[in-house]
Amino acid sequence: MNGPEAPLPVTLADIEAVRPLVAAAVLRTPTLQAPRLSALTGAEVWVKFENFQLTASFKERGAVAKLARLAAEDAARGVIAMSAGNHAQAVAYHGTRLGISTTIVMPETTPQVKVLATEAYGARVVLFGDTVADAEQEARRIAEVEGRVFVHPYDDVEVIAGQGSIGLEMLEDGPAFDSIVVPVGGGGLISGIAVAVKGRSPRTEVVGVEAALYPAMRDRLDGETRPSGGPTLAEGIAVRNVGRLTSEIVARLVHDIVLVEESALERAVNAFLTLQKTVAEGAGAAGLAALLTEPERFRGRTVGLVLCGGNIDPRVLAGIMMRELERDHRIVSFRLTILDRPGMLGRISTLLGKLGANILEVHHRRTFLDVPAKGTRLDLTVETRDQAHAEAIQRALEAEGLPVQRLGAGGADW
Structure with missing residues (x-):
């Protein structure tokens, strides 16, 4: 006969105990209905806007819960953490606010903008290694040498409890949820939310979502070892190792974990920006990517x-928007081989104008060996309304006797 299950490492009582500390220092972000995202996905979607935090990430909650409960002698020793982004800024900001010396070890590959942002919040930044795992080893070494308190980004009772305040706020501010979908990296966020939600609303299922390139928690639950690694838009949840505490909580309380591809993450980031008019980083948009990946599950x-963060490189965001316009056939490229004589370019531009196509870019090339000596190659990028409009433009060009090749994103053949 089996005995009662062992208690979880973090309880609802732990979350409620740290909640006043979190509420005193961190914004209670809104939980709002999102009609346009609902129309996109077929679910009734509500969004918890953690990108509204001062450092644009939920990480502030766990950082406050940990730092504010340090004993005076530990706070005097200072703290150290390893991070490539959001955890770094949260610990730096709230450590400085509480008068605690902070050191953050970041991989040498960390973008300079994140390094400068962390330093701006008052932290000493040490660059070490190529990965977060390398940075963790160095952070633990420095902690031992300097006597600093190590603040883990996710596998820590206070940190998990702090993140759990999100779940309580969602239940209090939103409707009766059937599902709450949470991005999963090391597991601190989903662990805290799962404890809070299952403690207050047992009928609500908690579903995790990971980038398919980094399925660490799914592997832990399934007992499998899938390939892991590669460039992902969701770098905030791109981990190869999950926590010991978090994996125990997830195994007991989380209904399932959905793996999402990069194209779904791109669509989700773009949808938050264009439909919801808010900025989401790749990890922050992962929940919406899950709804786009498995619409029937949530319909x-x-x-x-949980839009857990909004720290995305503006250049990456601009690139995503352009790629989505191409996917929607609202920006298309054509390649034409034409006679090299006066008036040809004007003739084509006049035709495109009559068809309602806005010319964005023109490349006029004469030197390719596969182009006739009296010919030239013309690459045109135009703005269109939709796929039907793009196809109508191609037919009109061909009707003028102009051989047309449709190009895809990046100049590849369509």
């Missing part, structure tokens, strides 16, 4: 999404 259900 007709009331679903809460």
Whole structure:
């Protein structure tokens, strides 16, 4: 006969105990209905806007819960953490606010903008190694040498409890949720939310979502070892190792974990920006990517999404928007081989104008050996309304006797 299950490493009582500390220092972000995202996905979507935090990430909650509960002698020793982004800024900001010396070890590959942002919050930044795992080893070494308190980004009772305040706020501010979908990296966020949600609303399922390139928690639950690694838009959840505490909580309380591809993450980031008019980093948009990946699972259900962060490189965001316009056939490229004589370019531009196509870019090339000596190659990028409009333009060009090749994103053949 089996005995009662062992208690979880973090309880609802732990979350409620740190909640006043979190509430005193961190914004209670809104949980709002998102009709346009609902129309996109077929679910009744509500969003928890953690990108509204001062450092644009939920990480502030766990950092406050940990730092504010340090004993005076530990706070005097200072703290150290390893991070490539959001955890670094959260610990730096709240450590400085509480008068605690902070050191952050970041991989040498960390973008300079994140290094400067962390330093701006008052931390000493040490660059070490190529990965977060390398940075953790160095952070633990420095902690031992300097006597600093190590603040783990996710596998820590206070940190998990702090993140759990999100779940309580969603249940209090939103409707009766069928599902709450949470991005998963090391597991601190989903662990805290799962404890809070299952403690207050047992009928609500908690679903995790990971980038398919980094399925660490899914592997832990399934007992499998999938390939892991590669460039992902969701770098905030790109981990190869999950926590010991977090994996125990997830195994007991989380209904399932959905793996999402990079194209779904791109669509989700773009949808948050264009439909919801808010900025989400790749990890922050992962919940919406899960709804786009498995629409039938969530169709007709009331679903809460945790938009956990908005720290995305503006250049990456601009690139995503352009790629989505190409996917929607609102920006298309054509290649034409034409006679090299006066008036040809004007003739083509006049035709495109009559068809309602806005010319964005023109490349006029004469030197390719596969182009006739009296010919030239013309690459045109135009703005169109939709795929039907793009196809109508191609037919009109061909009707003028102009051989047309449709090009895809990046100049590849369509």
